Amino acid sequence: MQKTIYIVRHGETELNRNRIIQGSGIDASLNDTGHKQAKAFHNRYADRGFDVVLTSALRRTHETMGPFIDQGLPWEQFPEINEMGWGIYEGKSSTPEMKAAYKEMLDAWKSGDYEARIPGGESAQQLADRLFIFVEHLKQRQEENILVCSHGRAMRCLMTLLQRQELSEMDQYHHSNTGLYLVDYQPDEFVFQLENDLAHLEGTFPQKA
Numbered sequence: 001m002q003k004t005i006y007i008v009r010h011g012e013t014e015l016n017r018n019r020i021i022q023g024s025g026i027d028a029s030l031n032d033t034g035h036k037q038a039k040a041f042h043n044r045y046a047d048r049g050f051d052v053v054l055t056s057a058l059r060r061t062h063e064t065m066g067p068f069i070d071q072g073l074p075w076e077q078f079p080e081i082n083e084m085g086w087g088i089y090e091g092k093s094s095t096p097e098m099k100a101a102y103k104e105m106l107d108a109w110k111s112g113d114y115e116a117r118i119p120g121g122e123s124a125q126q127l128a129d130r131l132f133i134f135v136e137h138l139k140q141r142q143e144e145n146i147l148v149c150s151h152g153r154a155m156r157c158l159m160t161l162l163q164r165q166e167l168s169e170m171d172q173y174h175h176s177n178t179g180l181y182l183v184d185y186q187p188d189e190f191v192f193q194l195e196n197d198l199a200h201l202e203g204t205f206p207q208k209a
Contacts, residue, residue, distance in 0.1 A: 005138065005190075006045065007148045007181040009155055010060040011037040016177065020093050022060075022151075023086035023121070030063045036204060037178040042067035044200035051143035056082045061149040064178065068147060080134040081158070083151035087121025110168045124167045127157050135161050139185070155181065162190040 011034030015022050022028055030038065046067070053068050055061035057079040062069070069075045089098055101118065108116035114125040131154065138146070150158065152175040159173040160166065162183060174196045182194035 001142065001144075001185075002187070003141070003144045003146060003185045005146045005148060005183045005185060006048070006050070007150065007155065007158070007183060008041065008064065009152055009175045009177055009179050010058075010064040010149055011035065011041075012177040013060055015091075018093070020091065021086050021089045023084060023090040024058070024082040025085060025090045027058050027060075029059055033205075034060070034064070034177065037201060038064045039067060040204045041178045041180075041200045045147075046071070049145055050147045051145050052076065052141075053147045053149070054078060054081075055149045056151060056154070058082055058151070061151070065147065065149045073147075078134055078137075080130045080137075081148070081150040081154055084127050084153040084157070085120075085122040087118040089118055089121070106171065109170070112166075112168060114167050124157065124170070127154065128161060128167055131158050131161055134158075139188075159192075163192075 011030045013022065013028040013034055014031040015026065015028050017031060017033070050068065050073055053065050053073050053075045055065055055075070055077055057077045065075070092098070105116045105118060109124050114128070115123045117123040135158070155175050156170040156173045157167065159181065160169050176196055176198055178201065179196035179198055180194055180200070181192065181196065184191045184193060
């Protein structure tokens with residue numbers, strides 16, 4: 001069944017602003033900027049006739065989609081699209097040691113070692129396994145116009161699955177707060193129309209002189 005899927009990253013949280021690692025274990029709310037981003041997205045896309053809203057189980061996605069949910073759209077939560085678990089780094093500001101360990105993990109993924117992980121966190125393969133469940137669910141849904149809200153690293157992984165790429169390709173996909181990936185699903189094929197689009201934010205945050 002052909003359908004159009006709008007996949008959005010959540011709006012900004014205060015932890016995002018302060019560059020503190022969130023992951024699946026930190027259930028932060030949006031900050032003022034995040035709420036403005038969410039409102040701007042809703043203002044641009046409120047008339048698209050969405051049939052359903054699908055979010056992760058974390059409140060930052062719920063709040064980002066709040067204006068749509070408040071319209072009365074059906075809403076379902078999927079922990080399968082929660083952010084990646086970053087283990088012992090969650091809730092912490094980055095240090096040189098953490099950056100080195102993170103780079104080592106990314107290098108391992110790029111070389112095909114998808115079991116590499118931060119201590120206490122998820123591996124790329126574990127993330128992909130749960131996201132794959134969601135992808136298969138998307139294929140089976142009967143709605144034609146679907147709005148999805150997830151998280152940065154989860155979305156990078158999701159895009160590789162939609163494009164049937166190796167997980168080593170994840171970092172080619174960029175993500176910004178409320179960045180939109182617009183995807184058409186045709187029989188067993190996902191076709192990207194927009195990638196990390198931020199047109200809805202134009203004029204929302206005027207540049208300071």
